[in-house]
Amino acid sequence: MTTLDPNVPDGPLHKKWDNRREELKLVAPNNKKKHNIIVVGTGLAGASAAATLGELGYNVKSFCIQDSPRRAHSIAAQGGINATKNYPNDGDSIWRLFYDTIKGGDFRSRESNTYRLAQVAGNIIDQAVAQGVPFAREYGGELANRSFGGAQVSRTFYARGQTGQQLLLGAYQALQRQVERGKVQMYPRREMLDLVVVDGKARGIITRNLVTGEMERHAGDAVVLCSGGYGRVYFLSTNAFNSNATAAWRCHKRGAMFANPCYVQIHPTCIPQSGDYQSKLTLMSESLRNDGRVWVPKNKEDCSKPPEQIPEEDRDYYLERRYPAFGNLVPRDVASRNAKYVCDEGRSVGRGGARAVYLDFRDAIEEQGREAIKDKYGNLFHMYEKITDEDPYEVPMRIYPAVHYTMGGLWVDYNLMSNLDGLFVAGEANFSDHGANRLGASALMQGLADGYFIVPHTVGDYLARHRPDPMRPDHNKFDQCEEETRQHIQKMMDVGKNGSRTVIEIYRELGKLMYDKVGVSRTKEGLEEAREEIRELRDQFWNDVKIPGEADNYNKMLEVAGRLADFLELAEVMAMDASEREESCGCHFREEYQSDDGEAARNDDEFTNVFAWDYKDEGEWEKHVEDLEFENVELSTRSYK
Secondary structure, eight states: OOBOOOOOOSSOGGGHHHHHHHHOOOOOHHHHTTOEEEEEOOSHHHHHHHHHHHHHTOEEEEEOSSSSGGGSGGGGOOSOEEOOOOTTOSSOOHHHHHHHHHHHTTTOSOHHHHHHHHHHHHHHHHHHHHHTOOOOBOTTSOBOOBOOTTOSSOOEEOSTTOHHHHHHHHHHHHHHHHHHHTSEEEEOSEEEEEEEEETTEEEEEEEEETTTOOEEEEEOSEEEEOOOOOGGGGSSSSSOTTOOSHHHHHHHHTTOOEEOTTOEEEEEEEOOOOOTTOOOOOBOOGGGGGTOEEEEESSGGGTTSOGGGSOGGGEEOHHHHHOTTTGGGSOHHHHHHHHHHHHHTTOOOOSTTOOOEEEEOHHHHHHHOHHHHHHHHHHHHHHHHHHHSOOTTTSOEEEEEEEEEEOOEEOOOTTSBOSSBTEEEOGGGBOSSSTTOOOTTOHHHHHHIIIIIIHHHHHHHHHHHHOOOOOOTTSHHHHHHHHHHHHHHHHHHHHHHHOOEEHHHHHHHHHHHHHHHSSSSBOHHHHHHHHHHHHHHHHHHHHHEEOOSOSSSOOHHHHHHHHHHHHHHHHHHHHHHHHHOOSOBTTBOBTTSBOTTSOBOOOHHHHSEEEEEEEEETTEEEEEEEEOOOSSSOOOOOOOO
């Protein structure tokens, strides 16, 4: 085990990013056009990084698995984006945004990266407004803000309930401008299947054309990975079915360390599962908790009654009762655990056996009027009614926690470069900013901060310092990687010809196992059982999976099988990481480590650090550690009461 160096610049916290930018070497304009950069993913991080690098003059290749960059999953982040402009004049500042983010992550993120995120957040809003993103505005024309969980100020900018979509359209148009200029070349319907490493440096990728099945090689001087998180390891999550961890996992197997995989966010505000054959869950924005009140009946016998028949004195507004300072706006991990607790007590209000609690807008509608609520949340209410056939203006929404976001990811230093030279990782694909729990409206903030304002600087510094020789895709390392990728696919297809278990059967079983034993709460015994059961599932996959079709053309089940093969390895690391971290922090809740009143109990003496796992062989990883130093904030028990 080694201790990792995060490469944090010297100086006081508020000067570190300024100091680093002054140290960074530059690439002259006439030399930028000589460099080729690969960007994988076209969500907010990927689209903004590719657009900015193209604008700077680099030659960029941009890859996405969708038919258009506009379909990247960033569109699903509906509620808003955090930044500190202090328009409501309620006492916000860069420091408060930084502190709320550190505290929300239960003091398990790197101080320097988190402060930089807060620093550049205001620039994101200026950039988006200049692009025409239609943020909500107050009557006088100033941009509006609303509250989100984990903060006592209003700092969340929003475009009704479509913030992610509107921000992505802004980044997309910037990206398409560079496509038109010829600085960015788009490759839609491609899946990255391997990273090409030459002399310890990332120099290209192997992709599969999802329409034709053709294998393709792409060489570059640096690779920027913006492929999102790994929440689909749970099968049912708020992520799109196409969301996956394959690109990041293949980088991991080429030497990039995977950090804190046990940190998985369970979002408290999702529509409950309605059937066994559902392929994803629908997120209802956290912004709804600004005006909606969360409750369940006090008495189990009232759970089957219509909500309007349960009088006020028989309702338990349990978040307001337990956390009077924050109420319904506690962070996501706290809200999710408490929803599980009341349902475990038998006070669920779900239909057909589903677990659920109420999110009730009755009081807000009476106080503000139906039209005011419609102006804020109209599209969300419409979506809920379409899915559930219940009108949330008339009856409370039913919600329950679901996997939503992953705080773990590939390890990166302060420059967002992995331990592999030339491999940069941005957005949800890296681990760096959110610790053990991400506050709402911070995903959009991190993706755009990384893509617009950080990666373009640090990639240029890497190119100026290393001056990589031109790389051609006929290099023998590309031959080797492509052949290994073909063998991996052929191995699956050979098993798939005679197997009896469908990909989706095994995938669902993995998801249920992960929810039960590596989900909202974990135990040592359950995690050890999970590792054994995951290995058994992996054996079943490689000996009895059924994959119809051919490898050399369009084959959706082959796509899913490849992603499932990676999830079956990643799942074991998640269970192992959770087992090794013998404390409760944020979304990682070990039942053995909790306070007398059921809150997470950290162990700062032993676990104020990052676990980064280095792949050695099938089923074998070596743990490395990055010590987290808190020089500017005092470690304290996280309380929202």
